[in-house]
Amino acid sequence: MTESDELTVNFDLRNIRPCNAAQIEDEEPFRITTPSEQWAYAAVVPLSWENGESIPDGYRLSVKVDALVETGMIGVAVAAPDLQSFVSGERSASATAGYVTLDIKLDEPRAGLWLVIRNVCHGGNASCVQLHRVVISREPRTPESAALSGDLSVFDTPEAQSINEARLQNLDRLGLPLEGKTVLDVGCGPGHLSVFFAERGCRVVCVDARPENIERLRSLYPDREAVVANVQIDPLVKLGIFDVVFCYGLLYHVEDPIAVLRNISACCSELLLLETVISDHDKPIVQLVDEPVDVANQAAGGLGCRPSPSFVTMALRRMGFPFIYTPVETAPFRDFQFECRHDAEWCRDGHLLRQVFVASRHSLNNPRLTPLLETHAPQTVVASVHQAHARPVQVLAAAPDQIWIDVGSHLGEKTFAAAEQFAGIRVFAFEPNLRVASKLMGRLANYIVLPVAIAEHDGSAAFYLNTFDAASSLLPFVPEGLEQWIGGDVLNVDAAVQVPTMRLDTFINQAAIGRVAYLKVDAQGTDLAVVRSAGERLRDIERISLEVQTTTVPLYRNASSREEILQFLTNAGFVLADIETQSHGQEENLTFRRI
Structure with missing residues (x-):
């Protein structure tokens, strides 16, 4: 075997072995559907070269895998004989990459190694890949190649x-x-x-x-x-x-x-x-x-x-x-x-x-x-930047002496910058998580932070504090919805605490507010309840942005559906103006304006 010799290992049922109930179609190129669990092995292939020949000292092994990922993301690596650890770096490819060649280098190859294909896609989603061929070759180990293989x-x-x-x-x-x-x-x-x-x-x-x-x-x-x-x-x-x-x-x-x-x-x-x-x-x-x-x-x-x-x-x-x-x-x-x-x-x-x-x-x-x-005025991005035909950003004029209400303000991502730029805007920001609310308190004279939850009753309620602050809610999770949620593995309830609650119309009346130019709601499942709590004062609100989940199984128990929100606000005299997709397509921000 010369330095340029290559041996090809064709994937067939005599060589490839499915793992964890992965499915392999018995045709070339071999199509593998992985398990849904992230990091689960889908298939293994024993690596060998001509006549079991050993690689002489001064050589390393190159394993090139030609593949086409149809859905999800897969990882490919070389594992030790016991399949318990990798002896190479892992190469990954996703469905956006097209046809790829994943090149793996082994400085110290030995008998009994396995080529491993596994699912790298998160969120409980299986991946599908076509494996076309594997090419194994030996290469001289040079100072330059040492730097390329992990030096x-x-x-x-x-x-x-x-x-x-x-x-x-x-x-x-x-x-x-x-x-x-x-x-x-x-x-x-x-x-x-x-x-x-x-x-x-x-x-x-x-x-x-x-x-x-x-x-x-x-x-x-x-x-x-x-x-x-x-x-x-x-x-x-x-x-x-x-x-x-x-x-x-x-x-x-x-x-x-x-x-x-x-x-x-x-x-x-x-x-x-x-x-x-x-x-x-x-x-x-x-x-x-x-x-x-x-x-x-x-x-x-x-x-x-x-x-x-x-x-x-x-x-x-x-x-x-x-x-x-x-x-x-x-x-x-x-x-x-x-x-x-x-x-x-x-x-x-x-x-x-x-x-x-x-x-x-x-x-x-x-x-x-x-x-x-x-940003010199509040903006609503109405399409994701990677969409082929994204519409232009729409700018809302910031007239003097506007009242804005931000329910579920978190760190003020949607409203603080506008208040900072325009002294004529006065924002009342409701954030029931006191630890988060305290970070914004006192920073701007026209940005008033209230550690209160807006609900359909005045009083108090249980508030579920989440490890991920922005996911804290008055509503508990739906276990099935949390399991299916992309990114749900980082959503963990730390504690349930009692927080004060107030109806929106109670606040508007007690604060002697005439008109509300903009109501922004991000209340993690209770957005429609917040709007309903405005009661008769809803007629005095000009524009509303709120969030709705679009998954089949809701993330929060008793969360309102998109259809319920559309019907309620349409009946209340609003028209849908903008839609913003977020959270990997699992949520939409809907913006309505009064007709």
């Missing part, structure tokens, strides 16, 4: 050190209020950049999809909290809510930037610091690119992306960041210093094109930042 020295090359120094120098010059914050470092690699925050008294939690990176981090920085997680599929809110999310050098290594931005935004309460390779274009576009899966600082799944600045800005705005900036002074490294030509290039003159984004929940009066987006 983490790629993070410590002079090039890597130079760009890291430039990144942190630029970040430091921005003068952002970072001291003592809680920080989530997403795509941390071996953790070198996390030192910047630790030196400023921050509590830092590091996340990376590659176990070898986290292992190296723990050896270098033993006091640092570190977690192995795939930001494309693992909900990061299970780690908590952080003041700052730091995501440098990751976004362009993922195949689904919208999913990643949604994931990291969900656990960010103040600032999202983002650096990525971009496509130089003025339109909101994203390009998909192949990346070498065996490089420790490249895409773990073999497919990356190159979003344009306007794509990133639109997506971040959609994730609830009304203020998005970029540094006035670029980082002192060639990747950041380029002339915009709008030619869709992401690599020019032999180097990548990079940009830094600072997304904030609140306005930043910082002369070192230039705005890419500043």
